Amino acid sequence: MNVAVVNSTTVTDFVNDTTNFDNFVNEWFAMVDTNGDGNLSREEIRSGFGTFMPLGSHSQPQEEVDNVLELIFTRFDEDHNDLLDLNEFKSLMTEIMNAVARGIGGSPIIVALEKDSLLMKAVQRELATQSYPS
Numbered sequence: 650m651n652v653a654v655v656n657s658t659t660v661t662d663f664v665n666d667t668t669n670f671d672n673f674v675n676e677w678f679a680m681v682d683t684n685g686d687g688n689l690s691r692e693e694i695r696s697g698f699g700t701f702m703p704l705g706s707h708s709q710p711q712e713e714v715d716n717v718l719e720l721i722f723t724r725f726d727e728d729h730n731d732l733l734d735l736n737e738f739k740s741l742m743t744e745i746m747n748a749v750a751r752g753i754g755g756s757p758i759i760v761a762l763e764k765d766s767l768l769m770k771a772v773q774r775e776l777a778t779q780s781y782p783s
């Protein structure tokens with residue numbers, strides 16, 4: 650666990666850096682697609698849920714997880730095959746990151762970061778692209 654100061658730009662810059670964000674989405678897709686068939690089933694997303702959600706909602710009640718899954722599929726499963734392909738997954742990830750950015754707002758806040766969480770990746774990217782005067 651690390652602590653970092655972030656604002657909404659940390660997250661929006663991360664999403665807008667297309668090459669970087671594409672790699673990031675691909676990585677996550679491969680991680681969640683445990684049977685490697687190129688599609689994410691509800692079960693795969695459910696299993697990946699704990700690390701998948703930006704603020705690490707590990708111990709959500711099953712019912713709540715089902716509701717979120719239902720919302721995800723209603724909104725992002727564009728061809729209604731009950732699977733998310735890479736493009737559908739990317740829309741979902743973009744939406745999640747934008748929601749995180751809106752949640753943070755314009756003023757810098759201090760957050761606790763879980764290793765490998767979405768926010769952590771955004772912060773790492775920001776740090777990597779910043780140059781500090783020496």
Ligand SMILES: [Ca+2]
Pocket residue numbers: 682683684685686687688689690693
């Ligand atoms: Ca799969």
Ligand SMILES: [Ca+2]
Pocket residue numbers: 726727728729730731732733734737
């Ligand atoms: Ca689909």
